[in-house]
Amino acid sequence: MIPEIGHFALILALSLAICQGVLPLLGAHRGDVAMMGVARPAAIGQFVFVGIAFACLTWSFVQSDFSVLYVANHSQLALPTVYKISAVWGAHEGSLLLWVLLLALWTVLVGRYSSELPVAFSARVLGVLGLLSVGFLLFTLLTSNPFERLIPAAADGADLNPLLQDPGLAIHPPLLYVGYVGFSVAFAFAIAAMLSGNLDQKWARWTRPWTTWAWLFLTVGIALGSWWAYYELGWGGWWFWDPVENASFMPWLAGTALIHSLAVTEKRGLFKSWTLLLAIAAFSLSLLGTFLVRSGILVSVHAFAVDPERGLFILAFLGIVIGGALALYAWRAPGLDSEAGFRATSRETFLLLNNVLLIIATALILGGTLAPLFIELFTGAKISVGPPYFEVAFAIPMLPLVLLMGVGMHSAWRSQDLGPLMKRLKIPAIIAVVLGISIPLFVYGRASVLLVVGVFAAVWIMATSLIQPIRSWRRSPGAAAITRGVLGMSIAHFGVGMFVLGVSVVSAFSVESDRSLVVGDQVSVAGYDFELRSLQNVDGPNYRAIEGEIDVRRNGEFVTQLRPQKRTYLVQQSPMTEAGIDAGWNRDLFVALGDPLGNNAWSIRMQYKPLIRLIWLGAFVMALGGIVAASDRRYRLTAKAKQPSEAISGEPA
């Protein structure tokens, strides 16, 4: 009964989504206030019904209702309740439902906080979001119904994939999806602006906080995914350039470009059509990401589903959304741009370069991700593109980007004289050169060109990010404090610096060693002595495991004890490696059990990973910067609105 209620609620949600998608757009076109008024109640109703459907599915999981096919395939009686709940989005059907739920949630929030927007404009935004929702609800109901019954019911479920039985993966997909789906708001704002033909600086100011929120959730989602891969896939890598990872990274890059381009559009009214194009691109890449993950078209470790019917639906949906948006763009965008000028050295120039470089990075990654598909299509040869390509392709645009970042942050709008700029940046530059050479040499005892450049760039960004906060902190009484916008930018850029430092040091100084050990053996890796003390059997709720006990010493002094496990999950009979990790701010020690090799020996992988925490910490600091920037007062002031735009006079952000 509960699953049928859920199914029915989903159908009702679809009906409401159709109303929300059609009537307000029609009403905005005709100037019919009553039709436009449908948007908000329809959005709320849709959210309620999708919420009911989601609750029904969750309930079926908690109750272990194995007469529901999806539950039977992805849960089990002995599964801990937390994972029964996270199993709801553990596979295709449920994660799609989560997607729809989040879209409905974003829509309700837009409805709630858009009362200051012109009625026709907010009706269009909500209408576009409604149409997107129609697409996804149709997809769910027609190809991926999570409420499909299994008759007769199974006695017990097939269990959740053991890899997904982990707190990191319980929260990674929802956060990632909040970000993915959040770009639909920027997309809807862009479409609404093109439909109304009215795109002013206020438009950018409305769009900015929404985009920043979506972006920061995506940032955290990607970072959590990387962290999860690091400790749960068992082998200590943090990024694999897997198509699915790229699928989440490309919208992030486009979204980052969008955030910066929006700054120019808000402050100076420039780059309007470019901003629109980026808003379309960021959301299109999110959709493409869904397509890549869900169609299984690319060889990928994440490809759970190989299903051409679904792939075809998404491809058609993708074609309609992207094709429609670009057609509208071609029709409406010319004529939007204003003529205001700017000098070669000005913040506009640096933000333009930022955008160009980010888009080059996106394009190179997109090319590498799709290359196997096209080469197979045209030549029949099956190829794969390995991480070395992506590393080079990503580093090429990123290197100038991180170097220019420090300069761009401190340039004025319109025109910046080089003299004062260089004076301001002298001290950070000196610090960066000194630390760039001495950190590799004196802390880690070795330096290469690439490494020095990496550490220099990292310190350079961090130091230049501190200038404005420090100035504000030491300002004379009465002087204006730093705005949230500038503070948020400084924090986020500081996070980029932390990330760059982490990546540079990890890739240069990680030590990894696979060894065959018997109990009592001791080996030395990167100055740490690892001793295998014992191996014993331990039992979990739904698995059995062999646990190693490994003591780590440094110069004879006890550092830590690591307990890596090799688990066998009982239902699926699948083995899983649980790494033993000792995390520290300056290094991780990482041990994973391999296989029994005979003669009581086990293969064991030991790793030393310096500064790897900075990679994720840097991403979280970026997201924190996003929160600070999005909470800037000027976004809330527009709520009471009507005051004229004080754009250009404002503090740069």
Add this chain to the structure above:
Amino acid sequence: MKPRQQRMLAVGLAALGIIIATALALRAFQESMMFFVEISEVQKGNYPEDRNFRVGGLVVDGSVRREAGELEVKFDLTDLDSQLTVAYNGILPDLFREGQGIIAHGRLNNDRIFVADEVLAKHDENYMPPEVAESLANHAAAQDAVLDAEKAQK
């Protein structure tokens, strides 16, 4: 410099940067591109000699062997038509097991043994890498096994 000269200089530098970047990216692409070669083709001698490539197939039952206590492992891979011996010195992935479809990266040595520097087994035990599924289907000699493989794919 006049603004016009400035602009020309900027455009020139940008063009130069793009050319260098494109060249570097293309070279990296060529170097990290790996062909998937069916095992039967490897045995016929049709494989890239001087670079890494990918092979894939089912791990033959009972073929996994190693010296007791040693890390190095050998196993046979089959596309249901021919077989290929793979040697790997490292820790095999969790879902590596006999009968499972796997992919290996590496190159062939003079003894016609495929020396792998990476072995991939997918995270989902029911999942068959598409190249492997197709390669198996191509060698329809063993029809039953193909059906099994297709079943495994579902």
